[in-house]
Structures are given as structure tokens and as C-alpha cells.
Amino acid sequence: MLSNRPVAYPWHLQVQPVWFPPWLLHQRAKPLAQAADGIAPGTDRFPPLGPMWYSFPGAIAKNVSGAAAGICRCSVFRASDDLLMPQPPQFRRDPFRSHWTILAPERSARPQVGLGMLPRQSFPDDPALCPFCPGREDQTPPAVLTYPADPSGDRTAAWRLRVVPNKYPAVRPDLGTPYCQADESQAEAPAMGRSEVVIETPRHLDDPKRLTLAELADLFRAYQDRLLALAQEGTWTCAAVFKNVGAEAGASLPHTHSQIIALPLLPRPLAQESAVCRTYLERTGRCLTCALLERELHKGHRLIARSEHFAVLAANAPRFPYELWLAPLRHQARFEHQDPTAFQELAQIWHQVLAALDDACHQPAYNWILQTAPWQGDGVDHLHWRVELLPRLTRPAGLEWGFGCYIVAVTPEEAAATLRQHLPPLP
Template sequence: MPATGVAEVLIECAEHVDDPAQLTDEQLAEVFRAYRERMQVLASDPRLAHVSVFKNVGAEAGASLAHTHSQIIATPIVPELTRAELAGAEAYFARESRCVFCDIVEKELADGSRVVARSANFVVVTAFAPRFAYELWVLPVAHQPRYEALTDSEALELALLLKPVLRALDAVQDAPAYNWFLHTTPLRAGAPGYYHWHLEVLPRTARPAGLEWGFGCHITTVAPEQAACQLRAALPDVA
């Protein structure tokens, strides 16, 4: 197919800041609103099928610029990992008549051992089967298949929830490099009942080697329950 696509860099503030946890609450909220608005604009191009949004923090995570920024890549295909995730979610829905991500949220909230923080509309959990220690997932509590439906007030709520968690991660792991990825429904896939947008934060707490690259098997040295406990303890006190 033709090499069609869009690559954008979102500069997140005018000041020279290298850590998104140093942004003000409103600056971080504006980052989340910008993701939404660029997705809405790119959806008008019929050549594009999917928008990938990601952020690299630190050289170990692939950041070539220190100034905090995100990248927005729109492609005419749905990436392979996204297709696999969608297929798995659709198969679960066919079997259980429920969204797998809604079930994850319900079970994590009921159990509590992997919950790091939550707000009225969002929850942050350590991943049950992490690729790297301290891997975090941020999910809407209610079913939301499309990130583009995020409201302005929800963007601020998301910023207020995530920023203290990122600071706790910096404190517990001595400011590790990390990536975050926004997973959402492809542009022309409607609003499926089986899929739920979420943000994955992947700290580079280990270096992938032969087992990881060659076979897709990941080893973690910290149980997610322990990681969540440490991160909760490092959250700043709320007056």
C-alpha cells in the first residue's frame, strides 16, 4: 500500500522541563486534551486507520530530546499488537458477554492489592503480568472504548491522578526511564462493547535480552502487589 501516514511531535510546555511529573496540573491536562483533539482531526482523513500516541522519557526509553514531549503517529494500518489486543478482547466478549477491561477494573478494585491510586473516573493499577517491574495501567472505571470521548474535566482529573503516581515511581525507582502508550479503538471501528481505552506506563527497570526479544517472555523481579504497595507508600499526602 502507499506509504501514507502522519508523524507529529507534541511539545508539552514552553519551559525547558525534562520530566512530565514537573508539569503543572493544567499543563498535563492540556497534554491529554491535545491527544484527544489531534485524534479527532486525524480521524477526518479516510486514508488513516489508527492513531498511536506514545511518550518516551529518558534515553534508556528512546528519548532523543530531553524536553518533555509526546509523539502522535497515524498509519493506514492497525498495528499488529493492537490487532492482537482487539482480537483477544473480542474473543473474551464473545465468550463472556462482557468487556475484559471492565472485568479487570472490577476485579482489581475488589481485590485492591494492585491498586496504586484511583479517582472518581479512573484507576491506576500495577499490571498483573508485567513486562517490567512497576508496569502501570491507567483505565477508566466505566466502559469507554474511545479516548476521543474524554471531556475537559476528565483530562484534568486524569492529570491530577497520574502526576502523583509518576512522582511516586520516580521516588521508588530513582527516576527511571519509561515509555507510555495510549491504547484506543482504531479510527473507523465505531465504539465496540468489547474494548476499553487505557494508558500503559512501562518503566525501564530491566534491560530486555535474548528471552524477551527472541521469545516474547518477560521476567520481573518484583511482584505487582509489592510494587503497588511501595508506590502507594510513596504517594504524597493529600491535605
């Protein structure tokens, strides 16, 4: 309960009880993180000077210059009126695939029946029946890649990571002639491809945040090893590398795992992105991702975390609230060509971000997707690999499915500020 006695804070940060209007409660104090950072939602300008108020349990209160002023618990900050009022909707365009997002913070105050922001649902789980656990290797096809257990460590299994062909594949490599991308009249073809499952740990975990840093580094190394091996086959155009966490995101088994699907064709979103990035390179002489990273690092509004070689940003035109992207700071088109000595660092920053997302959004279901350059085409200097993370906090509806236009009630700037506040310290 808040006391009416004034709290001694510097002149630029005063604390006192303030009544919350209902629309602010519905918006979960949304402008507050930005007010604390001195950023007006959806803009690049600073708010008018004056006392800023906010309620944010455990939040770091900041003055208008962005400098930390202290930890405030059960305290309330007051922002200038233009920050406390709901912000008008705004269009944002994705620079790579040109989809439009409508940022509409006011929609989070609308009445609705149901879950609203969707939490991750639990699986019915019996470890004794899990086909991915040690001792049941005969329930999967023979492994195409195995990392043996460290004999000097805690030997819970003979392996620490396995990659196996998918027992129930959507594509198969033995179906004859692959799809011919050059023949536009071809509307059907055998679904050739390779479908693999990466079993990330022998431990029966349902949450990738509980992977150790060594296990996360192994996971990225396995992605690299399998991408290199699939590329050498010379049959496939590209590979889809992704992870589904939670039933709402498409996971069918709780034991943490990823998937790799090699395809003989280039899906339209990848072809469109390649064309956009090539045009930008020809026009400016620069990689589009490198240019965006430089701008975001300079402004900082959408920056969530940064290490020596990687940065994590809130997506400018998100498809879901809190969508984020990780990319290497040094230009690199293909993930499989990434220096493997950086995987430990990659594991650290990714583990931080997963922990922040779970803490801020109450363990949402999500998909993470590795976007890396295709193996066939006229050069890849215009492309830059990245990992996208899509929290399944809302359900796509008619506008999204029918028109490819997304409505999101959380601005990227707000999402970045919130996730920054929830980042755990590096181990």
C-alpha cells in the same frame, strides 16, 4: 543506628533490631511491603498470624488486617518465615495480548556487573539550542494545533502548547497508495502516515513530573483534539500516542514532548487484543477491561491509586518492573470520546503516580503509551482505552526478544504496595 531498648507499639506491631541476610538486602526488602499489607507475594492469601518484621525507612507499618499502625523510621519488621524466604518463580499471562511473564523474585539476588536497576541518564543539554523553546518556532514545521498563552497568567511565551509535524518523520502522508491490510501477499508498501510532536510546555523541562496540573490537563486535551482531527481525515486505521522519557526510553531531546503517529494499518498486537476482547464480550457480554477493573478494585492487591473516574493498577503480567496501567472506571473505547471535564482529575492522579514512581525507583526512564480503539473495524464496544507506563528499569535480553516471554524480579503486588507508600498527597 538502632537502639536495643524496646519501642512501645501495640502487641501486633513490635519493633527491634534484626540482622538482614544478604539475599534480603539484594531484594531490597521485597516481601516487606506485602507483609505489611498482609498479602503473601504472588498469592491472594493472608500470611499466618504472628509478629511481622520489616526494615523500610519512612514506610507505613501495617498490621495483618492492613490497618495503618504508625510511621516507622529505621525500624525493622519481622515477617513469618514463609514470607521472608524467596518466593518460587511464577508464570503470569497478559489477558489482552497473551504474552507470558515469569515472575522470579530470586533473580534480583543474582550477582551482576553493571547497573542492575537502571536510573535515568542525563542528556547533554543546552537550552539555548533547544528547537522546542519559545523564540525558535521557525526551527519546527508550522503548528497544526496551538493553545495560546493565558494573557492573565505568567506569559512566558505566546503559546502554552504546540503540536507540530515531526521534522524527521518515520512516516509521511504524501507517499501515494497506502498499505492494503486485506492483501496478505503485500509484504512492502510506502510508509504513509502522519507523524506529529506535542511540545507540552514552553518551559524547558526534561521531567514531565514538573508539569503543572494545568499543563498535564492541556496535554490530554491535545491528545483528544488531534485524535479527533486525524480520525476525520478518513485515511488512517489507528494512531500511536506515546511519550519517551529519558534516553534509555528513546527520547532524543530533553524538552518534554510526546508523539502521535497515525498509521494506515493495524499492528499485530492491537489486532490480537481486539480479537481477544471481542471473543470475551461475545462469551460473557462484558468488556474484558471492565471485568478486570472490577476484580482488581475488589481485591486491591494491585491497585495503586483511584479517583472518582480513574484507577491505576500494577500490570498483572508486567514486561518491566513496576509496569502500570491507568484506565477509566466507566466503559469508554476511545480516548478522544472521553469527557474533557475529567482531564483535570486525570492530570491529578497521573501526576501522583509519576511522582510515586520517581520516588520509589529513583527517576527511571520510561515510556507511556495511550492504547485507544482503532478508527476502522467492526465496532469498538469490546475495547476500553488505557494508558500503559513501562519503566525501563531492566534491559530486555534473549528470552524477551526471541520468544516474547519476559522475566521480571518484582511482583505486581509488591510494585503496587511500594508505589502506594510513595504516593504524594493530592494538591
